[in-house]
Amino acid sequence: MTLTLYRLEGCPFCEFVVDELDDHGLEYDSVWVEGLHSKRNEVKKVSGQRQVPVLVDDELGVTMHQSARIMEHLRATYGGEDVEPGTAEPSF
Structure with missing residues (x-):
């Protein structure tokens, strides 16, 4: 399994995703991005936009942004929970 997280230092939404990855014991690569949005x-090459966090899940061929969506994906796919898409609440 190859997970890659594009993240920004000091970004609380990125840290929510990191916590979720850690909670599930998932190994991932971090790619630190520039602070300047532009x-x-x-x-942008991997996701079509410049917002972080972005998770690339090579095993499933999924690339997504927005921390709540990423966390929902991680719970449903790797958390062993039965989570219906669109129903998971982020634990911020």
């Missing part, structure tokens, strides 16, 4: 070209 310089996040690497993020």
